[in-house]
Amino acid sequence: MGQLFDPKFGAVVGIGPFYVANLDTALTNSDLTIGQSGMTLSPGMPSAGTIVGLSVNTSAAPSAGTAIFSVHSAGTEIANGPTATIDSVTNTLESSGLAASAHKHEFVKGARLGISATTTTTLAATTVDYNATIWVRFNPDGLAGA
Numbered sequence: 001m002g003q004l005f006d007p008k009f010g011a012v013v014g015i016g017p018f019y020v021a022n023l024d025t026a027l028t029n030s031d032l033t034i035g036q037s038g039m040t041l042s043p044g045m046p047s048a049g050t051i052v053g054l055s056v057n058t059s060a061a062p063s064a065g066t067a068i069f070s071v072h073s074a075g076t077e078i079a080n081g082p083t084a085t086i087d088s089v090t091n092t093l094e095s096s097g098l099a100a101s102a103h104k105h106e107f108v109k110g111a112r113l114g115i116s117a118t119t120t121t122t123l124a125a126t127t128v129d130y131n132a133t134i135w136v137r138f139n140p141d142g143l144a145g146a
Contacts, residue, residue, distance in 0.1 A: 012052050015042050016133035018115040023067055023130065025123045029077055029116040032069075032132055041074065041112035042134075049138040051105040054115060055096035056084040056132040064088045065123030069095075071105070071134055072114050078105050086130070107136075 018032035031040035056069045066087040071078045082097035082105075099105050107113065115132045 012135050012137050014133040014135055015113060016115070016131070018132040018134070019130065020117060021129045022127065023117055023119055023123060025065065025119055026121045027117055027119045029070070029072070029118055031072075031075070032115045032117065032130070034114070041114045044110040044112055045107060045136070045138070046109065047138040048109050048111075049107055049136050050103050051078060051081060051099055051107065051113070052135040052137055053082045053096060053098040054084050054132060054134050055094065056086060056115075056130055057094040058086055058092075058131075059129040060127070061091045061093055062086065062088045062128055063124045065120040067117050067119045067123060067130070069115055069117050069130075069132055072116050073107055073111050075114070077116065081105050084132070088124070 016034060018034050020032040033040055034042055051071055054069060054071050066085060069084045071081050082099050084095035084097045086092045086095055113134050115134060
């Protein structure tokens with residue numbers, strides 16, 4: 001990840017993977033689980049930082065419909081945050097989204113982040129598994145020894 005390291009702001013770090021199998025139709029902000037624990041929120045962040053983006057991949061493209069993935073903090077969607085879209089029109093197997101600008105979506109030390117999915121009523125992907133990662137950059141001023 002050396003290409004993602006910024007000498008002033010530090011490295012971009014992946015949080016996840018978040019996971020969901022067999023997404024249903026007509027979901028609104030349905031939370032993905034993280035790891036094998038069944039939890040929907042990450043452990044508390046060790047430092048304040050910013051959300052850089054998210055990425056999602058699937059085991060197969062949906063045969064119909066769309067799933068849109070968003071980042072949330074403690075269950076509340078990040079307003080105008082980065083999103084990733086998987087859809088049948090473009091036969092998408094992976095998607096990623098970046099924040100509109102650096103430091104736009106900040107979080108505090110201890111924040112618990114997650115990813116949620118919103119699906120269309122036409123989604124036909126009951127056998128598709130989804131994995132997602134949140135990409136963050138920690139504030140180096142808040143890290144011990146930084």
